[in-house]
Every structure is written in structure tokens, then in C-alpha cells.
Amino acid sequence: MNKTTAKLSRIAFMIIALAIVVIFSASCAFAKMNVVTTTPDLADIASNIGGDKITVVSIAKGYQDPHFVEAKPSFMTILAKADLYLVTGMELEQGWSPILEQGARNTAVMKGGASYIDCSSAIQPLEANVKADRSLGDVHPYGNPHYLLDPQNGIVVAGTIYKAFKKKDPANAAYYEANYKTFVSALTKKQIEWLKAMKPYKGLKVVTYHKTWVYFARRFGLDVVAQVEPKPGISPSPAHIASLIKMMKEQKVKVLIREPHFESKIPDMICRETGAKQVVMPIMPGGVSGSNSYIGMFDFIINHLTAAAR
Amino acid sequence: MYKKHFVILLLFSFILNFAGAAFASPSTQSKKQAKPADSQSAEKMKKMQKQIDDLQSELLKMKDEMEKMKAEKQANQEKTVPQPETSPSPSESPAPDNDQQELEKLQKEMQTDDEDSKESEKAKPQGGSSLNPDISVIGDFVWNLNHNKDIDGGNPFQLRELEIGIQGNIDPWTSMAAFVSVAPGSVNSKSSKNLIYKRVKTATSKHGDEESGTSIDLEECYTNFHKLPLGLQMKAGKFLMNFGKDNLLHPHAKPYVDIPTVVNNYLGEEGMAGTGASLSAMIPLGRAYGEITAEAVNDENETTFSGGTSGKVLYNGHAKLFTDLSESSNIEAGYSYMTGFNNEDATRLSKLQGVDLTYRWRPLQRGRYNSVLVRGEHFWSSRENTEGRYINTKGYYGFAQYQLNRNWYIGTRYDYSEYPYTSKLHEKSISGILTYYPTEFSYMRLQYKSTDSNYATPLYQWLFQLNFMVGPHGAHKF
Numbered sequence: 192m193n194k195t196t197a198k199l200s201r202i203a204f205m206i207i208a209l210a211i212v213v214i215f216s217a218s219c220a221f222a223k224m225n226v227v228t229t230t231p232d233l234a235d236i237a238s239n240i241g242g243d244k245i246t247v248v249s250i251a252k253g254y255q256d257p258h259f260v261e262a263k264p265s266f267m268t269i270l271a272k273a274d275l276y277l278v279t280g281m282e283l284e285q286g287w288s289p290i291l292e293q294g295a296r297n298t299a300v301m302k303g304g305a306s307y308i309d310c311s312s313a314i315q316p317l318e319a320n321v322k323a324d325r326s327l328g329d330v331h332p333y334g335n336p337h338y339l340l341d342p343q344n345g346i347v348v349a350g351t352i353y354k355a356f357k358k359k360d361p362a363n364a365a366y367y368e369a370n371y372k373t374f375v376s377a378l379t380k381k382q383i384e385w386l387k388a389m390k391p392y393k394g395l396k397v398v399t400y401h402k403t404w405v406y407f408a409r410r411f412g413l414d415v416v417a418q419v420e421p422k423p424g425i426s427p428s429p430a431h432i433a434s435l436i437k438m439m440k441e442q443k444v445k446v447l448i449r450e451p452h453f454e455s456k457i458p459d460m461i462c463r464e465t466g467a468k469q470v471v472m473p474i475m476p477g478g479v480s481g482s483n484s485y486i487g488m489f490d491f492i493i494n495h496l497t498a499a500a501r
Numbered sequence: 502m503y504k505k506h507f508v509i510l511l512l513f514s515f516i517l518n519f520a521g522a523a524f525a526s527p528s529t530q531s532k533k534q535a536k537p538a539d540s541q542s543a544e545k546m547k548k549m550q551k552q553i554d555d556l557q558s559e560l561l562k563m564k565d566e567m568e569k570m571k572a573e574k575q576a577n578q579e580k581t582v583p584q585p586e587t588s589p590s591p592s593e594s595p596a597p598d599n600d601q602q603e604l605e606k607l608q609k610e611m612q613t614d615d616e617d618s619k620e621s622e623k624a625k626p627q628g629g630s631s632l633n634p635d636i637s638v639i640g641d642f643v644w645n646l647n648h649n650k651d652i653d654g655g656n657p658f659q660l661r662e663l664e665i666g667i668q669g670n671i672d673p674w675t676s677m678a679a680f681v682s683v684a685p686g687s688v689n690s691k692s693s694k695n696l697i698y699k700r701v702k703t704a705t706s707k708h709g710d711e712e713s714g715t716s717i718d719l720e721e722c723y724t725n726f727h728k729l730p731l732g733l734q735m736k737a738g739k740f741l742m743n744f745g746k747d748n749l750l751h752p753h754a755k756p757y758v759d760i761p762t763v764v765n766n767y768l769g770e771e772g773m774a775g776t777g778a779s780l781s782a783m784i785p786l787g788r789a790y791g792e793i794t795a796e797a798v799n800d801e802n803e804t805t806f807s808g809g810t811s812g813k814v815l816y817n818g819h820a821k822l823f824t825d826l827s828e829s830s831n832i833e834a835g836y837s838y839m840t841g842f843n844n845e846d847a848t849r850l851s852k853l854q855g856v857d858l859t860y861r862w863r864p865l866q867r868g869r870y871n872s873v874l875v876r877g878e879h880f881w882s883s884r885e886n887t888e889g890r891y892i893n894t895k896g897y898y899g900f901a902q903y904q905l906n907r908n909w910y911i912g913t914r915y916d917y918s919e920y921p922y923t924s925k926l927h928e929k930s931i932s933g934i935l936t937y938y939p940t941e942f943s944y945m946r947l948q949y950k951s952t953d954s955n956y957a958t959p960l961y962q963w964l965f966q967l968n969f970m971v972g973p974h975g976a977h978k979f
Contacts, residue, residue, distance in 0.1 A: 252828075254866040261863060262979045263831060264790035264823040271732070271785065286977055296732035296783050303673065325942060325971070343608070372595035379596035379604050386607040393611060412611040424940060426907045452866050454907075 224360050227273040227300075229284045230257050231476045232339045233310055233348070235485040237277060239374040240353050244363050250291070253477025256452040257283055258329075258424075262290035270295035273306065275359055277352065280311030283336035308355045310348045314338045317405050328422030340474060341406035342382045342489055346375050381486055385493045386411070392500045398439060398467070399448040400458065403474050407492075416444055419457060427457055439465045446470060446499050451478045468499040634669030634677075637972025639753050646963035660685055664720070664753060666972070671724065679722040680751065685715055720751070721774060736779040741772060743779065743794045743819040744837040745855045745878045747898075748772045754978070756874070756902055756910070757934050758948040758964045762918040763896030766928075767853060767880050769804045776801065777814065789824040800841040805851050805882060805921050807842050815841025830862040849885035851921070872904040882921050894919040902934075910936040928954040943969040 226247040228234040234249035241247065248269060251260045257279070270276065270291050278284055292301045299306035316334025324330075338344045353371040357364045393412035397404075400419040408415045417438060421431040438444075439461070447469045449458045455469075462469045472492045473482045482491040596604075641661040648657035662684040670676045723738030741749050747764050752771070759765075764772060775798025784791035800806040800815040807813075817839040825831045835857040843851040856879050863872040879897040886892055896918030904910050912934040919927045930952040938944045946966040953959045 252865050256869055259868055261861075261868075262977065263825070264792070264833075264979065265788060265825050265831070267783070268785055268788065268790050271783065290978065293727055293734075294783075296727070296734065298728045301727075325940075329940065376596040376600065379600045383600065383604050383607060386604075386611050389611065390607075394613075409613055410608070410611065412613050414613065452869065454867070454870060 225274045228277040233277045235476050240370045253475040254451050260287045262287040266291050267294040271297045273300050275306050276300035277308045280309040281333045281336035282331045313347050329424030335405045337403045338406050341410045388493050396444045397446045400453045436464045450474050470495050470499045634667050635973045637666040639664040639970040642967040644965040674728040677724045680720040682718040682720050734781050739776045741774050746857045753968050758966045761898040762916040763880050766918045773802050792821045794819040810845040811842040811847040813842050813847045829864045833859040852883040854881045874902045876900045884921050894924040908938050926956050
């Protein structure tokens with residue numbers, strides 16, 4: 192009897208010791224704010240503002256289709272440890288984030304939780320309020336979610352993220368503010384540069400694969416004439432491609448923009464038929480090699496777009 | 502002993518949850534009020550409801566007025582570039598002033614405002630409909646191409662089911678889901694929903710034989726407590742049992758027209774759902790993911806258990822391990838164990854064990870176009886018979902699927918299965934499956950299935966399936 196109690200107390204002691212170690216290591220890990228984002232553009236903006244006070248990881252990769260990310264359980268383990276969860280919103284991640292949020296068992300990062308930050312909250316949406324009907328394809332009733340392809344929206348999102356960081360970690364507020372200011376003035380300077388570079392091509396007619404470029408086109412004065420997809424999420428039919436080729440020839444469209452996650456066979460064929468140039472433009476940092484930051488991505492886009500338009 | 506522990510665990514989690522809810526909720530009182538015990542309080546409720554409605558309509562009016570005022574204000578400011586309210590205005594923007602001015606000038610010059618890209622107001626929920634639960638409706642139609650009345654019975658066309666799914670959050674801590682299946686009753690017992698013909702008399706289930714007319718089935722209806730302490734989650738109600746992988750898939754989500762023979766023979770022709778509670782915990786294992794689930798439900802299942810006549814509870818445990826092999830491939834393994842009584846007097850036990858293994862490959866960049874899924878499940882059953890002896894039987898299936906391009910999938914499945922009550926009868930079948938998805942919301946599927954058994958003539962089937970859904974874009978289970 193005595194032996195067993197001694198044994199039990201030894202086990203209890205070991206459990207308590209283990210618990211202390213776990214709690215201690217957990218609190219050490221908290222020294223850096225653990226930020227998880229759905230997409231790499233948010234991750235880059237967050238790391239610009241958070242600097243070395245945060246660790247940041249994006250669930251989607253830049254070369255992936257952000258609509259179609261698999262809700263793998265391994266992402267749940269990442270989200271389980273998150274202090275802040277930044278999402279693009281406007282239903283971009285609707286097909287996978289809700290499952291991760293519930294599976295992560297981290298109540299703060301679930302939609303409506305204190306650590307769930309919807310970065311579209313201050314964005315003025317385009318194409319919102321269209322009657323949501325699937326006869327129009329896979330539409331998003333809350334607006335086109337690719338708003339980060341307008342660098343001005345990058346500034347707005349930086350503000351949203353800065354506020355979230357300040358609230359979550361007030362001790363480092365001054366640090367975040369300084370980084371935020373640096374980032375915004377850098378992005379402002381860059382935007383002037385990009386706008387100047389695009390100025391000669393105002394009104395440039397382009398065809399895009401998916402309806403990804405609405406915000407970008409509006410900011411940089413492009414005229415998006417049509418999409419390779421007849422409707423969002425619908426794969427191109429031969430009849431649609433034929434009419435597209437005819438229309439591109441008539442309207443003398445010289446540039447076709449393809450997102451890296453779409454196939455190249457049909458765009459290649461269209462370009463052969465019409466003589467248009469195909470530009471592979473990343474929609475998120477890391478989408479193609481040489482576009483690893485949010486600013487770097489626009490540098491890449493503007494360089495390649497102006498080269499094709501020339 | 503095992504039972505006792507489970508009950509204690511369940512009780513404990515209940516207490517913790519309610520404690521948590523009490524702390525977090527400022528108005529536990531209002532919850533009580535939501536359940537009027539007598540007519541007096543019902544009247545009070547009505548009054549309150551009316552007040553609330555009045556207030557709501559007033560609020561909506563005020564909102565409208567505010568919107569009008571906003572619109573007027575914006576019209577007055579047309580000269581400046583439209584800026585979202587919350588974005589930094591020039592004076593508060595952290596960028597240097599001259600940069601900001603230059604930027605705005607350039608932006609104004611470059612911006613195109615054609616019809617497509619007009620800034621729209623934030624989408625507003627219409628008439629409070631945002632509080633409605635998500636409702637999805639799925640239709641499933643099957644055509645038995647080489648239908649033969651003498652063998653198959655029934656008719657060549659079958660509207661297998663109309664599934665109505667209703668999901669939504671109840672409050673910040675709980676959500677609910679309900680799936681109702683409506684189907685025209687089968688006129689002939691041979692024509693079963695999953696197109697696996699019941700050629701063995703003894704395997705025929707009790708109900709569904711003489712039915713004609715429409716049947717309404719509650720497939721699932723449960724509330725999910727997802728904010729329990731320690732990362733626990735609990736389901737209570739009727740739900741698909743966490744046994745293996747195939748059993749968790751709703752009929753329309755299965756990658757074949759029928760269901761694997763082993764699932765049909767051991768878990769039932771529509772899989773196995775139970776009424777009870779389910780508790781699950783996540784086990785972090787570094788980069789891998791582990792999960793254990795414990796479930797207790799009525800033993801309503803009649804293929805392996807007593808069909809609800811024993812009045813006892815059956816227990817199910819499931820352990821799952823998932824790990825990434827690379828960026829684009831991963832593997833998942835599971836083990837399930839279920840036990841309960843198989844007779845009315847609750848004297849004879851049935852035990853069912855299962856292992857499942859799934860390999861997935863999907864390249865990240867071309868994830869829309871190509872993917873591979875390979876899955877295998879093996880069941881072992883141990884059933885005590887009237888003489889107190891255990892009958893050991895088994896069954897398994899292997900399934901592989903390759904996605905050819907954005908719309909086309911090709912797959913194959915091999916089935917082997919005995920029956921819970923005898924290992925002397927068995928069935929083998931091999932299938933080829935071709936699926937076309939025009940969009941994510943519908944598909945067409947053709948399946949060729951050749952079945953061979955040691956007790957009946959071989960069977961060759963050509964099955965065509967058309968599946969269509971409307972409703973919100975739900976998240977895809979992995």
C-alpha cells in the first residue's frame with residue numbers, strides 16, 4: 192500500500208514538473224507574436240510592420256490558387272498556435288478557412304473571435320452587390336476579393352494590420368508605428384513610380400484568364416476586354432475561345448494576362464492565333480520566382496506588363 | 502469500467518462547458534427567458550418580440566436615412582478621388598505630404614471608371630436574411646443503363662435522394678447541422694439505394710421492403726460544441742459515426758455511384774449514423790496531426806448490431822494520424838473500434854474493427870488540374886452467435902482516383918466482403934469510374950461494375966449518375 196502511494200506521488204510530481212516545463216516553454220514562445228495569414232501578400236505586409244517582434248506564416252503559397260487550398264489537418268496544427276489570424280475576406284477563403292478554424296480548436300482565431308482579423312474590413316469593394324446567382328459563374332456577393340492587387344489597398348490593409356498589432360501587443364506599439372510609417376511611405380513612393388511607368392499605356396486593352404485583375408486595372412488604367420474563362424470558375428469552351436480570338440483580332444488586343452496557377456495550353460493557342468503577347472503575372476508574392484515581396488510583386492508585374500505593351 | 506470512465510469524462514466536459522459559457526456570457530438570464538414555461542411568459546415573450554421588431558424597423562429606417570446622407574455627402578465631394586472612409590486621408594497619411602499629393606494626382610489621371618469597375622457600396626445583408634442558416638439542396642439521379650427487371654427489379658431510373666442541408670451558428674459557442682434526405686420509396690426490395698443488390702435473403706433489412714411512396718430520413722442532426730476547454734469538441738444528436746473514412750462521406754460526396762460492399766455489409770446501406778454523443782480531442786505531434794474520438798450512441802444499427810432492440814448503448818473509438826510527406830503529398834492513417842450487443846436480450850456482443858489508409862497528391866500550382874487519391878479500408882468483425890461462439894469475418898476495398906484535368910476524373914475500386922454472420926458467403930467486385938465536373942456544383946458519373954460471388958450468378962452493371970446542388974459555396978472537407 193505504502194509503496195503504491197509513494198509510486199503515485201512520484202508520478203504526480205513528474206506530471207507537475209512536465210506541466211511547468213510545458214507552460215514555461217509556451218510563455219517563451221509567446222515572446223514573439225505568432226501571426227498566421229491565409230495568403231502570402233498579407234504575410235509580407237504583416238512582416239513589414241511586425242519586424243522581428245513577430246513570426247509570420249502564410250497557409251497558401253504564392254503560386255497556388257487562393258480559392259482552392261486544401262484544408263489539410265497539418266494547417267490546423269499551425270492555426271492552433273496562432274496569436275493572430277489574418278484573412279483576406281470577401282469569401283476568398285470560404286472553401287477552406289472555416290474548416291481550418293473549426294479544426295484548429297483555437298477559439299480566438301475562429302470567425303468572430305478576438306484574434307480573427309478580416310483585412311477587407313476597410314476596403315471599398317468592387318463588383319459587390321451583383322445579384323449572386325450561379326448562372327453568372329462562381330461569383331462572390333461581397334465583392335471581388337482580389338483587392339490587394341491595387342497597391343493603394345495595400346496601404347489600407349497595412350493600416351488594419353498595424354491597428355491589430357497595436358491592440359494585441361501594446362508594449363511594442365511604437366515599434367509597429369514606425370514600421371508602418373516606413374512601409375506606407377515606401378509603398379507610396381513605389382506607387383508613384385509604377386503609375387509613371389504605366390502612364391504611356393493608359394487604356395491598354397488586355398484579356399485576362401480569370402477575373403482577378405479588376406482592382407489592378409482600375410488603378411493602372413487598363414481596359415480589360417474579356418476573360419479566357421467565359422464566367423468565373425467555368426472552364427473555357429471551344430466556342431468561347433473562338434469568339435474570343437475573333438474579338439481580340441477585331442479590337443487589336445495585344446496582351447493576354449495569365450495567373451500562374453492556370454494552365455497555359457489555351458492561352459498559348461490564343462496568343463499564336465492572335466499574335467498577342469502572354470504575360471504571366473503573379474497575383475500574390477512568390478507567384479513566380481523574382482516576386483517574393485508585396486512590393487517586389489508589383490515591380491515584376493509592371494516590368495513585364497510594360498515590356499509586353501511596348 | 503470502460504463505460505464508467507467514459508461517463509465521467511462526458512460529465513466533466515459538460516460541466517466545464519457550462520462553466521465556460523457562464524463566464525463568457527453576460528446574460529445567462531436571457532437564455533432562461535427563451536424557454537417560456539407557461540402561457541404567461543409566452544405572452545411576455547410575444548410582447549418583447551413585438552418591441553424588438555419595432556426597434557428593428559426603426560433602426561432600419563435610421564440606417565436608410567444615414568445612407569442617404571452619406572450619398573449626398575459623397576456627391577458633394579466628387580472633385581476628390583473617392584477614398585474609402587477608413588483609409589488614411591492625406592492629412593493623416595504617414596507618407597510625406599509631397600509624395601501623397603503627387604500620388605493622388607497620378608491616381609486621378611490613371612484611374613479608369615468604366616461600368617465594370619465602379620466602386621460599390623459594401624454588400625449589405627438583405628432584410629435580416631443574414632441570420633438565416635446556410636441551406637443547400639442536392640439532387641441525386643441515377644440511371645441503371647442495362648437494367649433487367651428480372652434481376653434488378655424496380656425501374657431503370659431512380660431519383661435516389663434530395664438532400665437538404667441546413668447549417669448555422671447557434672451562439673458563439675455552438676453550431677448546428679441537419680441533413681434531411683427525401684426519397685421516393687423503393688417499390689421493389691431488390692432495388693436498393695446504393696445499387697448493391699440484396700441477393701442474400703438473410704441480409705435483407707427489415708424495413709424498406711414494402712415501402713412505396715416518399716420517405717423522409719433524417720441523415721444527421723446535431724449540435725457541435727466547438728469551444729470546450731482543452732481543445733475538446735463535442736457533438737450531440739444524430740451523426741455519421743467516425744468509423745473509417747467512407748462512412749463520414751455524405752452520399753453525394755462519395756467518389757463512386759454505389760458504396761463499397763464492405764461498408765454496405767457491415768455499417769448499413771446508407772452507412773452508419775447513430776444518436777448519441779461524440780467527443781474528440783486533437784493531439785499535437787509536432788508537424789503531424791493526431792486526433793482521437795470517443796462516441797456513444799444507441800445501438801440502432803441492424804447490420805452488425807441489434808437494430809435498437811437491445812436498448813443498450815454502443816461505443817466507438819477512432820484514432821487518426823495525418824502527416825505531410827511533401828508540399829503536395831500527404832498520408833493519413835486511422836484505426837476504429839466499435840462494440841455493442843447484437844441481440845434483443847443484450848447477451849451477445851459484436852465487435853467491429855477497421856483500419857484506413859489514405860494517400861493524397863495534389864501539386865500546389867496546378868492543384869485545379871491534377872490530383873491523385875488512393876484509399877484502402879479493411880474491416881474485421883467478431884460476432885457472438887447463439888451458441889456463444891464468435892464468428893470472425895472480414896471485408897475490404899481499395900480505391901484509386903486520378904484527376905485528368907480541370908473537369909475529368911478517372912477511378913477504379915476493388916471490393917471484397919463477407920457478411921457479419923458468416924464468412925462462407927462472399928462477394929467480390931471491380932469497378933471503373935469516370936466523372937465529369939462542369940463546375941464544382943454538379944457532376945456526371947459513369948460507373949461500370951462487375952460483381953462475382955460464391956453464391957449467385959455474376960452481375961454486370963452500367964450506372965450513370967447525375968448530381969446537382971444549389972446553395973452557398975460550402976467549405977470542402979478534406
